[in-house]
Amino acid sequence: xxxxxxxxxxxxxxxxxxxxxxxxxxxxxxxxxxxxxxxxxxxxxxxxxxxxxxxxxxxxxxxxxxxxxxxxxxxxxxxxxxxxxxxxxxxxxxxxxxxxxxxxxxxxxxxxxxxxxxxxxxxxxxxxxxxxxxxxxxxxxxxxxxxxxxxxxxxxxxxxxxxxxxxxxxxxxxxxxxxxxxxxxxxxxxxxxxxxxxxxxxxxxxxxxxxxxxxxxxxxxxxxxxxxxxxxxxxxxxxxxxxxxxxxxxxxxxxxxxxxxxxxxxxxxxxxxxxxxxxxxxxxxxxxxxxxxxxxxxxxxxxxxxxxxxxxxxxxxxxxxxxxxxxxxxxxxxxxxxxxxxxxxxxxxxxxxxxxxxxxxxxxxxxxxxxxxxxxxxxxxxxxxxxxxxxxxxxxxxxxxxxxxxxxxxxxxxxxxxxxxxxxxxxxxxxxxxxxxxxxxxxxxxxxxxxxxxxxxxxxxxxxxx
Amino acid sequence: xxxxxxxxxxxxxxxxxxxxxxxxxxxxxxxxxxxxxxxxxxxxxxxxxxxxxxxxxxxxxxxxxxxxxxxxxxxxxxxxxxxxxxxxxxxxxxxxxxxxxxxxxxxxxxxxxxxxxxxxxxxxxxxxxxxxxxxxxxxxxxxxxxxxxxxxxxxxxxxxxxxxxxxxxxxxxxxxxxxxxxxxxxxxxxxxxxxxxxxxxxxxxxxxxxxxxxxxxxxxxxxxxxxxxxxxxxxxxxxxxxxxxxxxxxxxxxxxxxxxxxxxxxxxxxxxxxxxxxxxxxxxxxxxxxxxxxxxxxxxxxxxxxxxxxxxxxxxxxxxxxxxxxxxxxxxxxxxxxxxxxxxxxxxxxxxxxxxxxxxxxxxxxxxxxxxxxxxxxxxxxxxxxxxxxxxxxxxxxxxxxxxxxxxxxxxxxxxxxxxxxxxxxxxxxxxxxxxxxxxxxxxxxxxxxxxxxxxxxxxxxxxxxxxxxx
Numbered sequence: 040x041x042x043x044x045x046x047x048x049x050x051x052x053x054x055x056x057x058x059x060x061x062x063x064x065x066x067x068x069x070x071x072x073x074x075x076x077x078x079x080x081x082x083x084x085x086x087x088x089x090x091x092x093x094x095x096x097x098x099x100x101x102x103x104x105x106x107x108x109x110x111x112x113x114x115x116x117x118x119x120x121x122x123x124x125x126x127x128x129x130x131x132x133x134x135x136x137x138x139x140x141x142x143x144x145x146x147x148x149x150x151x152x153x154x155x156x157x158x159x160x161x162x163x164x165x166x167x168x169x170x171x172x173x174x175x176x177x178x179x180x181x182x183x184x185x186x187x188x189x190x191x192x193x194x195x196x197x198x199x200x201x202x203x204x205x206x207x208x209x210x211x212x213x214x215x216x217x218x219x220x221x222x223x224x225x226x227x228x229x230x231x232x233x234x235x236x237x238x239x240x241x242x243x244x245x246x247x248x249x250x251x252x253x254x255x256x257x258x259x260x261x262x263x264x265x266x267x268x269x270x271x272x273x274x275x276x277x278x279x280x281x282x283x284x285x286x287x288x289x290x291x292x293x294x295x296x297x298x299x300x301x302x303x304x305x306x307x308x309x310x311x312x313x314x315x316x317x318x319x320x321x322x323x324x325x326x327x328x329x330x331x332x333x334x335x336x337x338x339x340x341x342x343x344x345x346x347x348x349x350x351x352x353x354x355x356x357x358x359x360x361x362x363x364x365x366x367x368x369x370x371x372x373x374x375x376x377x378x379x380x381x382x383x384x385x386x387x388x389x390x391x392x393x394x395x396x397x398x399x400x401x402x403x404x405x406x407x408x409x410x411x412x413x414x415x416x417x418x419x420x421x422x423x424x425x426x427x428x429x430x431x432x433x434x435x436x437x438x439x440x441x442x443x444x445x446x447x448x449x450x451x452x453x454x455x456x457x458x459x460x461x462x463x464x465x466x467x468x469x470x471x472x473x474x475x476x477x478x479x480x481x482x483x484x485x486x487x488x489x490x491x492x493x494x495x496x497x498x499x500x501x502x503x504x505x
Numbered sequence: 506x507x508x509x510x511x512x513x514x515x516x517x518x519x520x521x522x523x524x525x526x527x528x529x530x531x532x533x534x535x536x537x538x539x540x541x542x543x544x545x546x547x548x549x550x551x552x553x554x555x556x557x558x559x560x561x562x563x564x565x566x567x568x569x570x571x572x573x574x575x576x577x578x579x580x581x582x583x584x585x586x587x588x589x590x591x592x593x594x595x596x597x598x599x600x601x602x603x604x605x606x607x608x609x610x611x612x613x614x615x616x617x618x619x620x621x622x623x624x625x626x627x628x629x630x631x632x633x634x635x636x637x638x639x640x641x642x643x644x645x646x647x648x649x650x651x652x653x654x655x656x657x658x659x660x661x662x663x664x665x666x667x668x669x670x671x672x673x674x675x676x677x678x679x680x681x682x683x684x685x686x687x688x689x690x691x692x693x694x695x696x697x698x699x700x701x702x703x704x705x706x707x708x709x710x711x712x713x714x715x716x717x718x719x720x721x722x723x724x725x726x727x728x729x730x731x732x733x734x735x736x737x738x739x740x741x742x743x744x745x746x747x748x749x750x751x752x753x754x755x756x757x758x759x760x761x762x763x764x765x766x767x768x769x770x771x772x773x774x775x776x777x778x779x780x781x782x783x784x785x786x787x788x789x790x791x792x793x794x795x796x797x798x799x800x801x802x803x804x805x806x807x808x809x810x811x812x813x814x815x816x817x818x819x820x821x822x823x824x825x826x827x828x829x830x831x832x833x834x835x836x837x838x839x840x841x842x843x844x845x846x847x848x849x850x851x852x853x854x855x856x857x858x859x860x861x862x863x864x865x866x867x868x869x870x871x872x873x874x875x876x877x878x879x880x881x882x883x884x885x886x887x888x889x890x891x892x893x894x895x896x897x898x899x900x901x902x903x904x905x906x907x908x909x910x911x912x913x914x915x916x917x918x919x920x921x922x923x924x925x926x927x928x929x930x931x932x933x934x935x936x937x938x939x940x941x942x943x944x945x946x947x948x949x950x951x952x953x954x955x956x957x958x959x960x961x962x963x964x965x966x967x968x969x970x971x972x973x974x975x976x
Contacts, residue, residue: 147683148600230599233683238594240611240642241603248605248738255735262730270729301593301655305610327929349934391924392937399933 067091068473068499069104071113076120076483078453078466080445088119090473093497098469111492111499112477120448120483121465122183122474122493124455126340127198127224127294127320127420130173133166135190138231150234152279156192157249159223160282163187163199169215173424178203179502180426183474183495184464186221188294192228193242194249197221197282198294200461202474202496215496217472221459222292222318223283227302243305250313253280253287292316294340300328307331318458320420324406329413338458339410340420341450345432346403349396407450408441418455430484437484444484473497520620520915520922522652526554527912530565531891534574537898539581539860539867540882549579551889554911559885572907572914574893580863581883582628582890582908583844586754586801586870587781587834589633589956590647590841591616596635596957597642601679601687602700604667604746605738606642608634612655615930618838618947619651623916625842626892626905629660631834631874634668636756636956637678639687639696641668643742644754646874648890651915652927664875667746669697669755671762673812674957694765701773704743710734711741746775752875753778754801756956758812760788767796779873781834784816790827799873800824801832804850806840821865822855832870836956838947849899859899 069089075098076082089097089104097104104110144150152158167187168174177185188198197220205215225246229237236245259274260281285291295306295317303319307328310317317335319325322342325332332339348356385393402409410417422429433451436442442450456465463472474495480488490502529551536547536559548563549556565571589595593611597603612632622630629648634641646663671693680688687693717731745751753770757763757780767789770778779799780786784807786793786800793800802824807816817823824831833848835841848862871881880888889912896903908916932940 143683146685148602148685233599235599236597237599238597238606238611240594240606240608241597241599243610244603244605244607244738251736251738255733258733262733265730272732301612301614304655308610347934350936388923389937392940395924395926395928395931396933396935398928399931402928403933 067105067108068111068494068497069097069108070111070117070119070477071104072115073113073117073119073477074115074481075467076118076445076448078121078449080443080448084115086119088467088475090494090497093473095467095469095471095473098467116479116481117491118478118481118483118488119467120181120476120478121452121467121471122203122476122495123181123419123422123451124459124461124464124474125177125182125185125187125420125422126318126418126455126459127296128173128177128185128187128422129190130177130185130187130422130424131167131169131171131201132163132187132189133168135192135195138192138234141232143233147233148235150230154234155230155236155245156228157194157245157279158189158191158196159194159286160278161189161191161196162220163189163196163201164214164216164219167199167201167215169201169203169205169212174201174203176424176426177422178493178495178500179490180422180429181476181490181493182422183476183493184217184461185422186294186420186459188224191224192230193226193236193245195224195226197291198224200459202498203493204495204498204500206498217464217496218461220285220291221461222294223286225293225295225306227297239302239305243309246309247312249280249283250287252277253283256280257284257287286315287313289315292318294318294320296320297325298323300325303328304331307335307337310335310337322406322421324402324409325415326406326409326413329410329415332415333413336416338416338418338454340418340455340458341407341410342421343419343429343432343436344421344423345428345435348400351393352397352400404435404439405441407436411442411446416454416458417450418458419451420455430486434484434486444482447484519928520651520925521913521917522927523650523657523910523913523915524652525911525913526889527909528552528569529889529909529912529914530563530569530571531574531579531893531909532563532571534577534579534893536883537578537580537860537863538883539864540884542860547579549883549889549891551891551909551912554889554913556883556885556887556889559883572893577906578894578897578903579883580626580892580894580898581867581881581887582892582910583626583866584629584832584870584874584876584881585622585627585835585841585844585866586631586779586832586873587633587836588622588630588838588841589635589836590618590622590630590838592632595633596637598635598637598678601638601675601685601696602640602739602743603634603638603642604640604700604742606634608632608642608645609655609659611642612645612647612658614653614655614658615927617926617930619649620916620922620925621838621948622841623649623651623908623910624905624918624921625844626894626898626908627841627844628890628892628908628910629871629874629876629880630841631666631754631870633754636668636670636674638668639670639675639679639693640700640743641670643667643751646876648888648910649915650910660876660879662876662879664752665745665750666752666754666874667742669753669757669766671755671757671766672759673810674756690759690762690765693762694769697766697769698772700740700743701747701769704740704747707734707737707740708744711736747773749774749776752873754781754873755779756781757786758782758784759815760785764789764792767792767798771796777875782813782836784813784820786829787817787820787823790824790829793824794828799830799832799869801834801870801873803836804833804847805854818850818854821851822857825851825855825857825861825865830869830872831865832873833865834870845894845898845903845905846901849901852899859897862899 189196200217202215205213297303320340452465477492531549536544550558591613632645646660714734805818868881871877891909893907906918
């Protein structure tokens with residue numbers, strides 16, 4: 040029930056069409072004879088794609104492109120996939136002001152909104168910079184859109200969806216905004232230093248009080264603006280509280296970063312009390328609370344960070360890999376004997392420790408698989424700025440975590456689009472927004488594949504793979 | 506975990522985790538009911554987590570599992586009225602009043618410390634906020650259903666309690682720390698009276714607004730709309746204290762400040778509260794008895810800061826003899842494992858009866874937490890929370906062999922898990938050496954600063970303070 044309204048979402052064609060230089064002609068491009076892998080993993084070959092004005096105009100087999108279209112590339116060594124969507128990030132945004140730069144407040148128990156990290160009125164488009172290196176990194180990694188929000192603490196701002204590219208004109212860069220305010224970012228980040236709130240439990244309480252205050256203000260405003268207004272004093276206006284009205288009214292979701300099932304449950308407690316929907320962002324395995332998530336239609340944006348194996352597992356797998364080549368070499372045989380001895384010396388206690396840690400490591404690797412199996416709707420978030428690491432993490436969850444390449448692709452494209460309620464993104468069909476990645480190779484996930492172009496809002500970026 | 510470190514020869518079985526109320530027969534033990542005397546060669550029959558029958562040679566269906574308690578002592582699970590066992594964080598030390606916060610939103614359901622406490626026969630704890638604030642957060646009464654989630658651990662029938670704190674801790678954190686009231690013991694009283702007055706005023710305005718709103722909604726054309734009064738969580742909780750819906754547990758040491766709070770509560774009509782620690786309570790025991798106040802104290806722990814020097818191991822006995830309902834608590838993840846010894850000290854020093862001493866770790870704390878209707882003694886209709894001992898639990902040689910919560914065996918010394926951590930609590934990247942260091946820290950002894958956990962990060966030059974005990 041909850042969440043249905045935003046999931047359906049109203050797709051506003053903002054972005055370039057509303058930008059300052061409306062006369063700019065968006066490029067008309069095409070590719071020919073390529074393979075397309077759709078977000079569901081299905082592949083069609085010998086495809087022609089034509090896009091203009093940021094929209095895909097034509098997807099079909101073997102057809103030729105309109106004369107006006109510039110042929111970007113052609114050939115059956117190429118694969119085109121929908122561009123990735125980062126469901127929640129701080130790309131293109133300035134660094135947060137550190138709490139220490141504010142000093143200690145005079146009233147630690149009641150700091151200003153800013154000092155407490157309560158800034159839900161901030162819209163990302165007020166400071167988003169499409170030329171920022173973090174946005175360039177997104178493009179290089181294959182992202183065509185990012186849902187970005189201010190850096191900060193408990194409630195740093197509202198996240199908006201941006202294209203990862205726009206064009207420079209005489210009056211500056213065109214706005215890369217696709218849709219404003221997809222939700223409110225929430226994190227268990229205290230005010231820092233001696234200021235309330237400093238603990239997770241206090242953040243919970245502060246959040247509730249904010250919504251009680253917002254609720255009273257909203258009621259006051261409606262009484263004041265309604266009939267009989269002459270009877271009632273004017274409300275004390277408050278931009279921060281007023282910015283929370285759509286959350287209070289269930290019109291927009293809370294986008295909450297959590298690092299454990301317990302924290303996720305705490306956010307769901309807030310959602311239950313105030314009846315709003317939640318999008319969770321996490322790198323943790325939330326499958327233990329899958330039934331709570333599915334019952335409340337709460338999706339999860341999963342962070343593709345490759346976890347590091349425990350040292351002893353790392354060493355063991357290295358030894359295994361090294362063994363065959365070294366077996367003929369006498370000196371290295373001694374080495375491996377020495378290593379063997381170390382293993383023999385393990386106490387029964389450490390053996391047992393390792394046995395359980397190996398299980399924990401398997402669970403960590405299988406986190407994404409477990410969540411998919413539990414029926415949780417999973418998208419992607421939190422690309423940290425290094426394309427190579429990101430692709431390595433994707434391969435990790437594929438090879439070690441049991442997630443298929445087509446599952447990964449839908450997580451990164453159509454699932455993220457559905458979770459954010461921007462369903463004209465994330466697919467390659469006629470009428471979709473022209474966000475695509477052109478890859479040299481047949482398997483987009485393979486180490487040998489390389490991204491040639493990222494297309495965002497129809498704009499083509501050539502990707503330098505060095 | 507102590508066992509995990511020391512016993513290489515053990516099997517590495519994992520602990521039993523809570524799966525819900527069970528049916529079980531505990532057969533032929535010496536049953537210490539606490540409230541109805543000792544019953545030799547007696548059976549306790551627990552059905553679906555609740556005691557159904559206590560008597561000799563009970564007949565039960567053949568499929569019921571049976572625990573042979575021959576030559577054992579069967580007593581109710583121990584109740585600790587003061588613990589910070591498994592909080593995520595303990596102190597929100599940025600404000601002198603934090604009644605709006607609840608420890609129920611700060612429960613760590615993955616902490617192996619719960620298993621350690623079960624090993625000592627403990628089944629219920631008062632999981633408390635720390636003592637940094639005059640009025641801290643609301644507490645969480647937990648049953649140690651090891652393996653349950655943060656909701657399943659909560660003692661659903663328990664009334665809400667809240668932490669207060671007097672004396673050095675709140676004056677140091679706030680007055681000395683950030684220059685806000687309270688700086689002195691006088692200020693502590695002022696903070697309480699001011700917020701109580703605010704809460705009464707708030708409650709009046711809020712109720713008035715709600716009734717005006719209801720009138721307006723019934724007849725919007727005839728009645729003008731009210732100016733909304735926002736729900737104020739902090740003041741609503743304070744108001745509930747005054748109304749008697751929330752039980753106060755107050756960290757305190759000195760007799761003068763204890764009497765101060767008795768007087769404040771008299772003025773506002775607050776009843777049925779408990780002084781925690783209360784090392785000087787013996788000086789004002791008749792006054793406490795008259796006020797109907799409870800005391801939850803250490804048997805012999807003191808001198809960790811200036812206000813805790815005037816202390817005696819006779820404190821609990823004197824309070825008890827004066828008719829104050831008194832419990833012995835731990836406030837420590839180590840001490841919680843041998844509260845039976847702590848109770849025994851009251852017999853050793855104060856000469857009270859063994860039964861009265863056991864009551865101090867069972868039915869008396871149950872009364873202080875408002876849960877004596879459910880736990881704290883072995884009686885028909887009460888929860889099947891039981892500990893089974895090798896000998897009289899007040900003996901230094903007695904060992905807790907089994908602990909049951911809701912009729913389920915959650916600690917069994919015969920199959921004690923060498924590594925008692927929950928699967929979900931195991932870190933995939935912590936090194937063996939790190940874990941060893943962490944465990945030895947945890948089992949080493951009484952933790953410093955349990956009550957002031959998280960508060961010290963707020964001190965800019967806290968090095969000296971960090972070396973002191975702070976309960």
